[in-house]
Amino acid sequence: MLVVSSDPIHTSQALRAFETRAPNAGGIVSFSGQVRGQSDLGQVRMLHLQAYSPMTENGITKAIETANARWALEAVQVNHRIGDIAPGETIVFVATASKHRRAAFEAADFLMDYLKTEAVFWKKETIDTGTHWIEPRAEDYTDASRWIKRDQG
């Protein structure tokens, strides 16, 4: 299931709801990403997320389908915030459920790498001294490329 919305993400509620959707899973992995209070450039006041609907949703849906084809998953959940997000608030919540833990760990990792480098979002950070756009770091692309290498054997 996918939700892209400007509404706040309540991670404990989202996780509890997810658990009820996967009663046969032996393992559930969840990841949440929150807005940092301090960035490399200064004190963060706000993070602004732009999306391009429906390209954003279609891309994430495809990534969820890829995860489902690759790992035996009982359920998958992705929530992503757009709009203005304050430090300490959750930007992204990913949960995966599987019979055994390994598949859930790997699928959550794969989905986060997709969201960091390929999902159609743009991020603008407002700090004390002004605003700037944040684009993926070299490490984000390296992380994401791990899954391509494995695809090619």
Next chain:
Amino acid sequence: MKKVLYFGRLTDVTGIMEERLELPARIETAGALRQWLDARFGSTGALLDPTVRVAIDSEITFDSAPIAEAEEIAFMPPVGGG
């Protein structure tokens, strides 16, 4: 009339996220549109940056793509969420 969208750092250059434009007939491809828009926004080169991809009607495409039938053209700097 075509809808043109600007995302991410491009909005700092254009000052707008979207606009509707009547394009000159000689602007036949996405690449020609890029050049024309860049000149329109003060020739900063921001729209010509090779990392900025172009999408026609929500499909990422190439600069050589014809735009005659396009309804919506989007200019997209590198993406990333999380």
